[in-house]
Amino acid sequence: MLGGKLNRGDANRRSRPYCFRRCKLSSSTNIESLPDDLLFQILLEVPAQDIQKGARLVCKKWHRIICNRRFVDEHLHHSTPGIIVDIRRHSSPAVFAATGRGRVEISKFNFVFRDRAPASCNGLIVEDNYISNPATNKRFDLPAYSPKLGRGICYAIAYAEVSKQYKVVLMHCSKYNEPLEILKCAILTAGVDKSWRHLHMKNLSIGAPVTTDGFVHWPRSDDTHVFTLNVETEIFTEAPVPKVCVQRPKYYMSTGKSLSLLVLCGGYSFEVWEMKSETGEWTKLFKIDLEPLKGRFGHLVHKFCLTHIRLIGWLNYPEVLALRISASQLCVIYNVRTQEIDYFEVYYLSGYHNYGVHRNSLVWLSGC
Numbered sequence: 001m002l003g004g005k006l007n008r009g010d011a012n013r014r015s016r017p018y019c020f021r022r023c024k025l026s027s028s029t030n031i032e033s034l035p036d037d038l039l040f041q042i043l044l045e046v047p048a049q050d051i052q053k054g055a056r057l058v059c060k061k062w063h064r065i066i067c068n069r070r071f072v073d074e075h076l077h078h079s080t081p082g083i084i085v086d087i088r089r090h091s092s093p094a095v096f097a098a099t100g101r102g103r104v105e106i107s108k109f110n111f112v113f114r115d116r117a118p119a120s121c122n123g124l125i126v127e128d129n130y131i132s133n134p135a136t137n138k139r140f141d142l143p144a145y146s147p148k149l150g151r152g153i154c155y156a157i158a159y160a161e162v163s164k165q166y167k168v169v170l171m172h173c174s175k176y177n178e179p180l181e182i183l184k185c186a187i188l189t190a191g192v193d194k195s196w197r198h199l200h201m202k203n204l205s206i207g208a209p210v211t212t213d214g215f216v217h218w219p220r221s222d223d224t225h226v227f228t229l230n231v232e233t234e235i236f237t238e239a240p241v242p243k244v245c246v247q248r249p250k251y252y253m254s255t256g257k258s259l260s261l262l263v264l265c266g267g268y269s270f271e272v273w274e275m276k277s278e279t280g281e282w283t284k285l286f287k288i289d290l291e292p293l294k295g296r297f298g299h300l301v302h303k304f305c306l307t308h309i310r311l312i313g314w315l316n317y318p319e320v321l322a323l324r325i326s327a328s329q330l331c332v333i334y335n336v337r338t339q340e341i342d343y344f345e346v347y348y349l350s351g352y353h354n355y356g357v358h359r360n361s362l363v364w365l366s367g368c
Contacts (some may be wrong), residue, residue, distance in 0.1 A: 040065055044078045048123065048135035048360040049107075051075075066362070076122055076361045081315045083322050083331065084109055084120075086354035096358065097344055099315065099333055104344045109134060109358075121157040121211050123361025126168050131157070131190055135360040145170055145186060145196050156209040156216045157190075160232040166190045166365060167231040169199075169209070169216055182206060182218075187234060191365040199229075201236060212254050215277040219252050226252075226259065228277060239280025242273065254357070255317035262311055268294050270311075272318070285318070288336055296341060313357035324355065331355075 034042075043065060046055050056066045065071055082098030096109040111125060111134045119126050123133055132139040145153075156169040172184040186196035206218035206227060218227040223246055228237050241261075249264040261273040261282070268290035275282050290309070312322040315333065324331045333342045 036061075036065065040071060040074075043071070044075055048075065048079065048362050051362060052136045072362045072364075076359070076363055079123075079359050079361055081357055081359045083312055083315075084111075084354075084356045084358045085331070086356075096360070097331065099320065099342065104333065104342050106344060119155045119157045119209070119211065120356060120358045121159055121166065123359050123363045124157060124166065124365075125358070126155045126157045131166075131168070131365065133361070133364060136362060136364065138364055140190065140365055142168060142188070142190070143193070143195050154209075156211055158211045158214060158216050158231045160189075161214050162232050163189075164366070165192065169229065169231070170196060171209070187231070197234075199234065199236075207252070210252050210254050210259060212259055212277055213257050215259075217252065217259050217277070223247055226275065226280070228280070230277075237280060239275065239282075242282050242284075245271075245273065251311040253311065253313045255314055260314060260317065262288070266291075268309065286336075288321070288334075290334070293334075293339065293341060312355045315357065322355075322357065 039062070043051065043055060043062070051066055056063050080098050082096050084094060084096055086094045094109040094111060095106055097104055097106050099105070111132070123135060125132055125134065126142075129142045129144065130139055131142065154171050154173060156171070157166060158169070159166055167187055167189050170184075170186045170188075171182050173181055182201060185199045185201040187199055188196050206220055208218075210217045210219075214230065214232055216229045216231060219225075219241075220227060224241055226239050226241060228239065229235070230237070245261065245263045251262045251270075253260045253262065255274065258277055259275040261275065262270040263273065265271055265287070270288045272285045272288060273282050274285055310324050312324060312331070314320065315322050319335055319337050321334050321336060322331065323334065331344055335341070
């Protein structure tokens with residue numbers, strides 16, 4: 001597969017193949033004659049940002065289908081996750097890199113970051129007391145938290161399946177850098193609650209939150225347990241990390257449905273574990289071995305860097321994994337099943353970047 005290089009020109013280039021314009025239907029137009037089911041399937045292939053900018057304006061029939069809740073849900077599950085790359089300390093915009101049509105596609109990401117990659121769930125991003133959908137340019141302001149806490153606030157957002165509501169978790173931390181020292185924790189239902197509700201939580205030293213379907217997880221900094229919040233019930237639980245994984249370098253990532261743990265075995269090998277959010281039960285699944293492929297990017301690893309590979313997240317669990325090479329400009333997308341790799345390079349040194357997994361969508365909040 002071919003790799004791509006991201007530079008100033010790439011960041012400003014539209015990579016999407018769809019271009020719609022508002023049109024006035026005439027007798028020669030066949031749009032209205034297309035069966036709804038066929039049109040539904042066609043529109044599923046259109047990226048969310050192109051639907052927002054053009055497709056929904058084509059005609060009333062398209063608009064009706066696009067605004068339907070079933071279509072929004074299907075489009076979400078049909079969309080391809082990608083990597084947000086926030087180029088910090090420079091004027092360059094953040095970019096979104098996703099795999100499509102056999103190559104990495106890079107486009108502008110319509111979001112201004114503050115200090116770190118923000119929390120993302122189903123295309124919604126929460127940061128600085130508001131929720132936004134960058135693909136649709138919609139924004140919803142969250143109520144202010146009282147008392148005012150100043151700096152050191154971070155967020156998580158998760159979807160409660162039973163109540164079909166999005167809930168935002170606010171954490172007041174003593175600092176931004178990990179491990180996070182949690183001082184206060186609160187929650188609200190987006191679009192419903194007018195104020196934050198305090199959650200009784202231990203004062204813990206934890207890592208950055210990881211969101212799965214209906215849950216928010218925090219690995220404890222002592223490397224022994226994972227702290228989990230069920231956003232539906234708003235109850236905390238604690239699960240031990242498998243003993244064989246304790247005190248070994250590891251990465252916690254979301255598969256979407258569950259929490260994934262990748263444990264470093266060597267310079268280029270990882271064990272993959274999965275935790276059931278409801279029970280805290282861990283299962284060892286398989287091993288990822290990048291040793292046979294290191295010749296394709298090993299020369300880009302800085303010889304003084306102790307951690308050669310830093311994982312970003314699953315783009316399509318359990319097949320496609322995104323990672324970056326330490327002390328280089330290279331991001332790698334690895335297909336576990338076929339062992340193929342694709343890559344793209346970032347213009348500035350990787351130390352100035354924030355990375356996160358995100359999915360562009362048409363999702364919005366009920367009643368907002």
